[in-house]
């Protein structure tokens with residue numbers, strides 16, 4: 001299923017992932033595999049870890065594979081409440097089986113709340129562990145949406161991720 005890089009091109013491919021989940025009171029707030037101590041979380045079929053979902057899609061896109069919903073359908077009860085680190089582990093394993101290694105992953109989170117920088121290193125560590133890379137291969141940054149639009153009204157959190165992979 002994976003797309004091959006033509007022989008005349010360098011053995012690198014880039015991927016882009018995007019996801020968004022709405023806030024919901026009483027749900028766990030999980031970002032990058034780290035649970036934040038908040039009375040609200042994100043809604044979704046899984047643990048709604050928006051950041052990790054964007055990373056999965058960036059990696060799958062780089063490898064020329066279908067998106068996260070194809071591999072882990074949100075109609076399948078097996079994935080209800082699932083820890084998204086398990087999904088990322090499976091995605092990274094799928095790439096390894098197709099001889100793709102990860103160069104780096106970079107993530108931009110758009111969130112009015114919570115402040116993520118206190119948990120930045122913990123998130124990088126958890127993601128690195130799940131993706132099978134070193135912490136230095138993961139970048140995470142966050143910005144508010146300066147109160148503009150639905151994200152600015154704190155209706156949810158969005159995440160953009162890019163991944164560079166190489167043929168190993």
Ligand SMILES: Nc1ccn([C@@H]2O[C@H](COP(=O)(O)O)[C@@H](O)[C@H]2O)c(=O)n1
Pocket residue numbers: 110111112113114115116117118142143144145146
């Ligand atoms: N959810 C967030 C949003 C922002 N940060 C950090 O705050 C800095 C300032 O954010 P602005 O949107 O006001 O530019 C930003 O550079 C991040 O370091 C955060 O930790 N969590």
Ligand SMILES: C[C@@]1(CO)OP(=O)(O)OP(=O)(O)OC[C@H]1O
Pocket residue numbers: 019043044045046047048049053068069070071072073074075079
């Ligand atoms: C993660 C999955 C797992 O069923 O469900 P959700 O938590 O709803 O997340 P989303 O990014 O909307 O869809 C992808 C699904 O694969």
